[in-house]
Amino acid sequence: MFFKSQFKLLTVLIVTFIVSNSVLAHDVKSRDLLVEKMTQSSKSWNKNTLPAYPKGQPEVTILRITIAPHTKLDWHKHPVINAAVLLKGQLDVHTEDKKTQHLVAGDTLIEVVNTWHYGINNGDEAAELIVFYAGIKGSPLTIKK
Known part of the structure; x- marks a missing residue:
């Protein structure tokens, strides 16, 4: 194994x-x-330019995230650049300024950085995604509101 x-x-x-x-x-x-x-792209899905990478020891994290059907995530933000591939299911991402991105299986997403948002799986099957974070060692990937 x-x-x-x-x-x-x-x-x-x-x-x-x-x-x-x-x-x-x-x-x-x-x-x-x-x-x-x-x-x-050098822009996130909401068309904002991605920030410069911060100084420090780079640390790449790859997560597989599964969101149950009819589940809404808490408001949160990412202080690091990240991108995802939705492997199965569907997912809607909403920002505080009312922008929305709808994803279906096979879609990619360059996530918003330092922007409060949440995801919701309105579908009848689990949404499964792989998320790649380009962070700095010791820094959080996600901050909850």
Whole structure:
């Protein structure tokens, strides 16, 4: 089991390196490899420009989050840049200034930073997402209101 988790992590790191490598400016497809750019932006979903990365020791965190059907999350904000892929289900994200983003399985999201918001799963199945946080060691990923 330990080897399997190491292999998965190594695979993610290799694919991340390939995708982030400046030589790859577009999708790549060959007989043995398919790399598809899902999202690239310097703005969050509400069209705000992402902040500069803070100084300090970078720390990347990847979370798998499952939100039960008909569940509303608490108001919160993220002090770090993060992006997500909704694997299954649906999710609506609402900000204090009444902006809304509706996601369905397969959608990506570059999350708002330092902006109060909440998510709600209005669907009949669990919403499952993978969230990638680009933070600084020792800093919180989420702050609740």
